[in-house]
Amino acid sequence: MSDAALLEVRNLRLSVRTDEGIAQILDHVELVLPHGHILGVVGESGCGKSTLARAVLGIVPKTATIESGEIRLEGEDMLRLSDREMTERVRGRRIGFIPQDPYLALNPVFTIGSQLLSPLRWHSPPTLRTERERRGHLVSLLRRVQIPEPEAVLERYPHQFSGGQRQRLMIAGALACGPSLVIADEPTTALDVTTQLQILKLLKSLTEEFGIGMLFVTHDFGVVAQLCDSITVMYAGQTVEAGPTREVLADPRHPYTRALLACHPDRSDGLTGIPGLVPSPLAPPTGCRFTPRCTHAVEVCSRRTPRFVSDSPGHLVSCRLADEHRKVGL
Amino acid sequence: MLRFVLRRLLLVIPSLAGLLVMTFFLIRVVPADPAAALAGENATPAQVAEIRRQYGLDQPLYVQFAVYLGQVARLDFGESAYSRRPVSLDIKLRLPATLELTVTALLLATLLGIPLGTIAAVHHNRWPDTLLRILSVGGIAVAAFWFAIELQLLFAMQLDWLPLRGRMSPGLTAPPTLSGFLLIDSLLAGRLDAFRDALRHLVLPAFTLSLGGLATIMRFTRAGVLETLQKDFVTYERAQGFPPHALIWKFVLRNSVVAAITQIGLLFGSTIAGAVVVETIFDWPGIGFYTVQAILTADYKVMLAVTLLIGVIYALVNILVDVVHGLIDPRLRERG
Numbered sequence: 001m002s003d004a005a006l007l008e009v010r011n012l013r014l015s016v017r018t019d020e021g022i023a024q025i026l027d028h029v030e031l032v033l034p035h036g037h038i039l040g041v042v043g044e045s046g047c048g049k050s051t052l053a054r055a056v057l058g059i060v061p062k063t064a065t066i067e068s069g070e071i072r073l074e075g076e077d078m079l080r081l082s083d084r085e086m087t088e089r090v091r092g093r094r095i096g097f098i099p100q101d102p103y104l105a106l107n108p109v110f111t112i113g114s115q116l117l118s119p120l121r122w123h124s125p126p127t128l129r130t131e132r133e134r135r136g137h138l139v140s141l142l143r144r145v146q147i148p149e150p151e152a153v154l155e156r157y158p159h160q161f162s163g164g165q166r167q168r169l170m171i172a173g174a175l176a177c178g179p180s181l182v183i184a185d186e187p188t189t190a191l192d193v194t195t196q197l198q199i200l201k202l203l204k205s206l207t208e209e210f211g212i213g214m215l216f217v218t219h220d221f222g223v224v225a226q227l228c229d230s231i232t233v234m235y236a237g238q239t240v241e242a243g244p245t246r247e248v249l250a251d252p253r254h255p256y257t258r259a260l261l262a263c264h265p266d267r268s269d270g271l272t273g274i275p276g277l278v279p280s281p282l283a284p285p286t287g288c289r290f291t292p293r294c295t296h297a298v299e300v301c302s303r304r305t306p307r308f309v310s311d312s313p314g315h316l317v318s319c320r321l322a323d324e325h326r327k328v329g330l
Numbered sequence: 331m332l333r334f335v336l337r338r339l340l341l342v343i344p345s346l347a348g349l350l351v352m353t354f355f356l357i358r359v360v361p362a363d364p365a366a367a368l369a370g371e372n373a374t375p376a377q378v379a380e381i382r383r384q385y386g387l388d389q390p391l392y393v394q395f396a397v398y399l400g401q402v403a404r405l406d407f408g409e410s411a412y413s414r415r416p417v418s419l420d421i422k423l424r425l426p427a428t429l430e431l432t433v434t435a436l437l438l439a440t441l442l443g444i445p446l447g448t449i450a451a452v453h454h455n456r457w458p459d460t461l462l463r464i465l466s467v468g469g470i471a472v473a474a475f476w477f478a479i480e481l482q483l484l485f486a487m488q489l490d491w492l493p494l495r496g497r498m499s500p501g502l503t504a505p506p507t508l509s510g511f512l513l514i515d516s517l518l519a520g521r522l523d524a525f526r527d528a529l530r531h532l533v534l535p536a537f538t539l540s541l542g543g544l545a546t547i548m549r550f551t552r553a554g555v556l557e558t559l560q561k562d563f564v565t566y567e568r569a570q571g572f573p574p575h576a577l578i579w580k581f582v583l584r585n586s587v588v589a590a591i592t593q594i595g596l597l598f599g600s601t602i603a604g605a606v607v608v609e610t611i612f613d614w615p616g617i618g619f620y621t622v623q624a625i626l627t628a629d630y631k632v633m634l635a636v637t638l639l640i641g642v643i644y645a646l647v648n649i650l651v652d653v654v655h656g657l658i659d660p661r662l663r664e665r666g
């Protein structure tokens with residue numbers, strides 16, 4: 001293991017060509033995920049979280065362009081790799097993926113076995129040479145994620161499983177080739193509350209057991225508090241705040257983080273939601289993109305994009321207020 | 331799966347019954363006076379009356395229908411006015427030729443249409459897609475007879491690569507009839523010379539006949555693949571490192587061909603209809619050619635037998651299509 005972080009994203013800008021013009025979907029995204037940690041990426045729907053996950057996996061749509069930035073996996077720049085190298089060496093193998101909706105993510109006309117075993121065949125780790133070894137490996141993983149009768153499950157089709165079971169299958173699939181990073185895109189959003197809790201517990205214990213780092217995308221601070229070591233908050237394609245979970249939750253510095261936390265059901269007094277909507281990436285506000293919805297906004301906010309700087313050790317924030325605090329020595 | 335197949339078979343019964351009733355009415359009831367039609371223009375009233383009695387047209391309708399059902403059950407369609415042989419014998423001799431031609435044409439249409447449609451979808455809105463779309467519109471628009479004649483001129487007359495007409499060269503003795511398909515029978519008899527000859531005769535008519543179906547299957551496959559490519563599971567499979575060729579040709583394609591395969595069943599009808607033209611141009615000794623003769627000579631017994639026959643074949647082909655659907659999609663199988 002090198003000194004480099006497991007995943008490091010620097011200054012990532014991504015735009016998409018649409019019929020109505022160029023949409024700036026990611027703008028100066030920054031994040032760092034150390035080996036074996038769980039990083040929560042939080043933001044309202046439409047903030048670019050899934051696009052970020054897809055950019056890391058190298059599967060952005062054909063209409064998208066990565067304009068600048070770096071995506072480093074264990075120090076290696078992913079943006080330099082060809083699609084073929086990403087397929088052969090990275091996706092499935094070094095990065096496992098857990099999708100948002102397990103109802104839609106499984107191919108309805110293939111058995112579970114043929115879907116989950118295929119990546120093992122293509123990315124076969126040296127310890128799993130024969131089909132029997134690969135089946136054995138998958139069956140033990142399925143057992144580990146608490147799927148009953150794992151041998152029989154390989155012959156069944158996706159529609160024969162409940163949502164929670166399917167998400168367990170996806171987890172086993174993500175872990176199958178022994179990745180060092182797992183990207184989970186809102187993996188519990190489509191599930192009921194009890195199942196959600198079980199899946200989160202399972203993810204936590206699995207990442208510890210296998211020493212895997214996880215990029216956990218969610219819009220729910222409650223989930224982050226339970227699961228994540230650190231947080232990156234995204235708003236309208238920009239990272240606005242990042243830091244250790246406990247610190248960000250106890251002392252949120254960005255008005256957007258505060259507003260999000262304030263409307264979480266555990267904390268709010270019946271108020272729901274931040275007034276206003278996430279702006280369209282086709283016409284993002286100039287300067288700080290949160291300005292139109294921010295209660296602390298002043299004239300300068302819409303003129304200049306604030307720098308993403310350290311507020312206290314390990315706690316970064318991108319806001320004029322934080323800048324001013326620093327200047328006056330707060 | 332067995333239950334699934336049996337259910338399909340049961341579901342066909344009402345359609346076949348409908349076909350029997352319809353043909354009966356078309357032939358016995360719709361003509362103002364079928365006996366006069368049968369007797370011909372110059373018949374005397376006495377002759378017409380004789381024919382009416384002979385054919386049982388003076389009996390009540392339900393008796394006539396029962397008689398009709400009995401005839402159909404015995405495959406007794408009377409004698410063809412044109413060939414002066416029992417219609418069922420003529421059909422038995424000619425049907426395999428048409429089936430061989432039609433099945434080959436549909437096979438060609440499927441084996442070319444599905445990959446071409448997939449290629450078009452993968453290159454959505456780029457030149458391979460545009461080219462294939464233009465060709466597929468052409469496949470429908472170009473009249474089969476015009477295209478067939480062009481092919482004959484080029485490959486048979488000018489280049490002399492392929493025979494101009496017929497099913498087998500005159501000097502060659504046909505292999506013993508087992509399946510009625512010359513390609514299969516010559517292989518079974520170990521007659522490679524006959525196989526080669528039959529294949530050479532089959533190329534032009536089968537290709538001509540395949541064009542309409544080819545265009546349709548291509549369009550439906552293209553639309554199906556484009557739709558599947560939008561699905562979440564494709565994103566998931568890419569994220570998990572499925573290589574592009576396996577992703578498209580295995581995991582996407584199997585989700586995309588259901589609509590195209592439904593078309594294959596429906597195309598069987600229009601392809602048999604197309605065989606009428608193609609058989610006439612290529613002198614192909616099949617049912618289509620025979621039916622044209624029957625229509626020209628107003629040989630209604632032949633028309634009746636052919637209508638029933640095609641109806642039954644059409645129903646069987648569509649059962650086959652349903653079974654293939656069941657094999658492709660496990661959810662259909664369980665729904666029964």
Ligand SMILES: Nc1ncnc2c1ncn2[C@@H]1O[C@H](COP(=O)(O)OP(=O)(O)O)[C@@H](O)[C@H]1O
Binds near residue numbers: 049050061
């Ligand atoms: N292929 C695309 N073409 C155009 N706009 C897109 C595309 N993908 C995403 N977007 C837009 O980018 C923004 C971020 O989307 P997404 O990454 O899915 O956000 P999140 O996962 O945070 O909800 C949204 O405004 C969405 O409409």
Ligand SMILES: [Mg+2]
Binds near residue numbers: 049050051185186
């Ligand atoms: Mg999303």
